Amino acid sequence: MPGRIAMKICPNLLSLLSQNVKTVAVTGTNGKTTCSRMIEEAFSEAGLSYFANRSGANLMSGVTTEFVMNCTLSGKMKKKYAVIECDEAAARTVFGQLKPQVIVVTNLFRDQLDRYGEITHTLSNIREGIRSVPEARLCLNADCSLTASLSEDGLPNPILWYGIDGTAGLKAVPSRLSDASHCIRCKAEYEYDYHTYAHLGGFRCPKCGYHRPQPDFAVTEILLMDDRHSEVVLRTPSGETPLTINLPAGYNLYNAVASVCAAEAIGIEQRICIEALGRFSCGFGxxxxxxxxxxxxxxxxxxxxxxxxxxxxxxxxxxxxxxxxxxxxxxxxxxxxxxxxxxxxxxxxxxxxxxxxxxxxxxxxxxxxxxxxxxxxxxxxxxxxxxxxxxxxxxxxxxxxxxxxxxxxxxxxxxxxxxxxxxxxxxxx
Ligand SMILES: [Zn+2]
Missing domain, CATH: 3.90.190.20 (Mur ligase, C-terminal domain)
Incomplete structure (x- = not known):
């Protein structure tokens, strides 16, 4: 509500308030909240002064509200950093005003069709959003053929890729109903070396050659996975490192590696983010x-x-x-x-x-x-x-x-x- 009222008075309020705040924005279909909380944990571990839209209000009004709540009466921001979860359909308008330093895209799946329409429409909302911030660093899921296609559009943004390598051995059950079985470029059917989840995995198009990019950050091995936590080997540009994630389930490996990638992109030491993930506890369902x-x-x-x-x-x-x-x-x-x-x-x-x-x-x-x-x-x-x-x-x-x-x-x-x-x-x- 505060954001909605403020936007009536000043439609570009968010762009004014966000000017001096270094922001990581997280968008995509699944994992936004968990990934944002993991990045927050790294911010907190690094001792940064930050705020986040933790309540899940992730449309323009909610994001603006969060900025309004964190500024003084004269409009000066009280904190230097922010972690902002952004609805994938709202990315088109929010990114231009928010001007994030880093944008994380978790994945793209078919969601509630009554709200978002076709998945390629959602993809183009995100693409348009990114187009308005050409200097933002992108952290993209290399295993999602839809997300990875954002690099195909001649966007000038620097990209860091993350993913899970086939060697890690996540159960490779191909999905009954894939959201992306055919090449986004040429419509030929993808071939897969392995599946990690649904349409995520080692995809390549036999016709036009579009394929999974080599990730900069990847889980290469799962050492242990029980109902409380996972221990994995993480490959980063500076070598391999063990990583403990204090959260169960294979799909949270994606959220964890995305958060390491985002921390790197915003300039937090990798060691700090890795320590944060070992202590992380997620909330709100x-x-x-x-x-x-x-x-x-x-x-x-x-x-x-x-x-x-x-x-x-x-x-x-x-x-x-x-x-x-x-x-x-x-x-x-x-x-x-x-x-x-x-x-x-x-x-x-x-x-x-x-x-x-x-x-x-x-x-x-x-x-x-x-x-x-x-x-x-x-x-x-x-x-x-x-x-x-x-x-x-x-x-x-x-x-x-x-x-x-x-x-x-x-x-x-x-x-x-x-x-x-x-x-x-x-x-x-
Ligand atoms: Zn193709």
Whole structure:
């Protein structure tokens, strides 16, 4: 709201306020929040004075609000640095005013179609945004053929590439429904040396030669990966280094390596960023943990790709647990829930023995139950519990670990109830 009012009075307020602030902007479909928090952790470790739009308000009004809240009455910024998460559709207008020093693009997947339209449209929003800041350094995901194509457009920006090498051995299950199966240049079908996630991996076009760029920063080996953290080998321009990421799940390797890349681009010593990642703890529904039942983790899901990544993580857990899926269809979730049929719930089939119980919750709990049934999961194990309070009551009785996959507004509702019960920190703190 403050940003909206301020923009009425002064439409280019953000460009005035951001002039003397060194900003890292993070955009892309999945991982924006986690990646931004990781970069913040590095800023904090480096002792920089910074602010961030931690509340997730990532449109023009929200970004402006964050700058307004961090300036004096005379319009002087109180801090020198900022980490700004930017909605991929808003990048087109935000980047020009924000003038970030560094832009990170995490990846591009099909998201809520009712909001963004075609994926190439989203890509061109980001491209137009970048075009307005030719001096910004770009940190791009080399494994995403859509993101990597930003380098094909004659943009003058210096680029640092990051990715996960095939040798690292992330489970290479090609996606049933790829968001980018055909070459963005010539429409021929890509060939892959390996897949890391969905359409991410070692892609190349047999017809025109467009291929995965060699990353400057890459995970080359996974030494250990359990349900709390990962230990990997990271290749950087200055050699190989061990890296511990205090967060589970393979897809968070991308967020971690992106944050190392961004820290380098803004001029933070690599060692500092690596230390920060070892201590990092994420919040607000992104692998956030709560002392409920035998330990509860919340994994926010917003689209088929992100949901399939979470399911892949869950399918790799080798102990018994309880799975909760909370599905809402309000504005911020995307009102079209057909995406649940594109997400790979079938991945859970082979290990459904280990999932002792399923709970489905939210406004569209019944649709979710149906989806699980079609994925071949036993209906007698599924309990429907519409209300977040009753669901939390039921979970509090459990002794096994619990994994909750909520959509955005379902996460907000349920998180409030769980936080109240467990005494956790609120997201704006
Ligand atoms: Zn091609």
């Amino acid at each position: 992104r692998m956030e943990s709560f002392p409920l039942a035998g330990g509860t983790r919340m994994i926010l899901v917003k689209n088929p790709a992100g949901c399939s990544q979470a399911l892949e993580y869950l399918s790799g857990i080798d102990k018994e647990y309880i799975l909760v899926v909370c599905l809402n269809d309000r504005g911020a979730d995307g009102t079209d829930i057909s995406w649940i049929w594109d997400a790979d719930f079938e991945l859970l089939g082979p290990m459904s023995e280990r999932i002792r119980k399923f709970y489905v919750s939210g406004d569209r709990a019944d649709d979710m139950r149906l989806r699980l049934k079609y994925a071949g999961l036993p209906d007698e194990k599924i309990t429907v519990e519409y209300s977040p309070e009753k669901l939390t009551d039921a979970l509090a009785q459990e002794t096994l670990p619990v994994y909750i996959m909520p959509t955005y507004t379902a996460m907000l509702d349920l998180r409030t109830v769980i936080v109240h019960r467990c005494g956790g920190a609120e997201f704006w703190e």
